[in-house]
Amino acid sequence: MAAKPPGIAGYPDAAMQTGVAPPDAAPAPWVASPPRYTVPASGGTPLVVSFVDVVKRFGKEVVLHGLNFSVPPGQVLGIIGPSGSGKSTTVRLMLGMYRPSSGSVTLFGQDPSRLKRVDRERVGYMPQDFVLYPTLTAEETLRFAASLYGVPWKQAARRSRELLQFVDLTEAHNRRAGDLSGGMRRRLSLAATLMHDPDFLVLDEPTAGIDPILRVTIWDGLKQARDSGKTLVVTTQYITEAEYCDNVLLVYEGMIIAAGTPDQLRHTATGGDMLDVRLRQAIEPEVAARLRQLPFVVAVKGRQRPDELRVTVHSLTNDLPLLAAFFDLEAGGQAEMEPYVPSFEDIFVRLVNHARAAQEGTSDGHASTNSATHITL
Numbered sequence: 001m002a003a004k005p006p007g008i009a010g011y012p013d014a015a016m017q018t019g020v021a022p023p024d025a026a027p028a029p030w031v032a033s034p035p036r037y038t039v040p041a042s043g044g045t046p047l048v049v050s051f052v053d054v055v056k057r058f059g060k061e062v063v064l065h066g067l068n069f070s071v072p073p074g075q076v077l078g079i080i081g082p083s084g085s086g087k088s089t090t091v092r093l094m095l096g097m098y099r100p101s102s103g104s105v106t107l108f109g110q111d112p113s114r115l116k117r118v119d120r121e122r123v124g125y126m127p128q129d130f131v132l133y134p135t136l137t138a139e140e141t142l143r144f145a146a147s148l149y150g151v152p153w154k155q156a157a158r159r160s161r162e163l164l165q166f167v168d169l170t171e172a173h174n175r176r177a178g179d180l181s182g183g184m185r186r187r188l189s190l191a192a193t194l195m196h197d198p199d200f201l202v203l204d205e206p207t208a209g210i211d212p213i214l215r216v217t218i219w220d221g222l223k224q225a226r227d228s229g230k231t232l233v234v235t236t237q238y239i240t241e242a243e244y245c246d247n248v249l250l251v252y253e254g255m256i257i258a259a260g261t262p263d264q265l266r267h268t269a270t271g272g273d274m275l276d277v278r279l280r281q282a283i284e285p286e287v288a289a290r291l292r293q294l295p296f297v298v299a300v301k302g303r304q305r306p307d308e309l310r311v312t313v314h315s316l317t318n319d320l321p322l323l324a325a326f327f328d329l330e331a332g333g334q335a336e337m338e339p340y341v342p343s344f345e346d347i348f349v350r351l352v353n354h355a356r357a358a359q360e361g362t363s364d365g366h367a368s369t370n371s372a373t374h375i376t377l
């Protein structure tokens with residue numbers, strides 16, 4: 001077998017992009033005791049999906065290590081992680097295509113493998129390997145999808161026009177699916193999934209292989225669907241797409257290593273909010289030392305220039321005035337401060353490192369991966 005590439009499995013160049021040291025490539029011992037996450041619904045709203053202690057094995061291989069999460073209606077939940085982390089398996093369990101080896105899964109409060117037809121039709125599923133009929137044109141493909149669900153002819157005609165426009169295939173409406181490029185076929189699959197206007201969308205890597213501009217358009221469309229009351233579960237390997245989700249489950253090696261809103265994940269990863277500070281002159285080491293002592297300061301790092309610092313505080317909103325006061329007193333004022341928002345690649349690498357440190361009992365102080373994360377929606 002070929003040796004694993006350095007860096008995070010599936011993201012061999014993550015460390016290069018972020019400058020953050022990758023975890024070892026050796027098999028992770030920490031996968032044995034998974035953290036638990038609960039995403040409770042607000043105000044007693046019925047859950048669309050619920051996973052309780054879900055383990056999935058294929059033969060002897062454990063591919064999901066006890067997932068706990070739930071999906072309330074009206075949100076976009078992103079399941080984000082590298083290839084092989086268990087995204088498709090999670091989605092298939094959610095839809096009753098697989099049964100859990102232990103634990104329980106419900107969809108609309110029921111066993112997903114025994115859903116009534118009326119509930120099944122509420123689901124729009126785009127598998128990762130959506131198969132299109134190569135001889136049907138793009139438009140015929142959508143009409144065919146409509147006929148499977150008994151969408152009336154007139155409605156199907158209007159919807160197929162709208163959906164072709166949404167996925168930017170209007171000009172290709174007459175081209176046969178077999179002649180479309182990979183990215184175009186993916187977009188056509190997405191349109192076919194949306195044809196019967198389901199209220200729960202499960203999309204397995206809908207943006208894979210699609211150019212960045214169109215990915216933004218697709219995410220905009222998905223958010224519109226959410227705004228019209230639909231619930232979406234969307235998987236992706238593009239970590240930056242976390243930004244488009246209401247809540248995110250970060251998965252790695254069959255475990256949820258972090259869960260929350262994009263802002264919560266940033267906060268968990270960095271231990272607070274970061275800002276870049278530039279002063280009039282080089283920062284004295286004693287000033288930096290006093291800064292580190294302040295109770296609201298989490299971390300202080302030097303930058304390339306001697307007059308710059310990157311400071312992490314517990315909360316930007318609360319602590320910014322205090323920080324400004326400190327620089328007024330200690331550094332003659334004139335501090336320029338600007339929030340620094342780390343990239344999601346950086347966040348992901350930090351969270352993987354935290355999960356690993358927490359499992360090995362060498363937590364660096366702000367990893368929270370071993371405790372239940374409660375997300376109030």
Ligand code: ADP
Nearest residue numbers: 058061063081082083084085086087088089090
């Ligand atoms: P992802 O969608 O995140 O790429 P998958 O859920 O497809 O990940 O796969 C997770 C792990 O489970 C991988 O190691 C994969 O090889 C394994 N796996 C998935 N499906 C099967 C299956 N039907 N039989 C055996 N192993 C599987």
Ligand code: MG
Nearest residue numbers: 087088089128
């Ligand atoms: Mg997959």
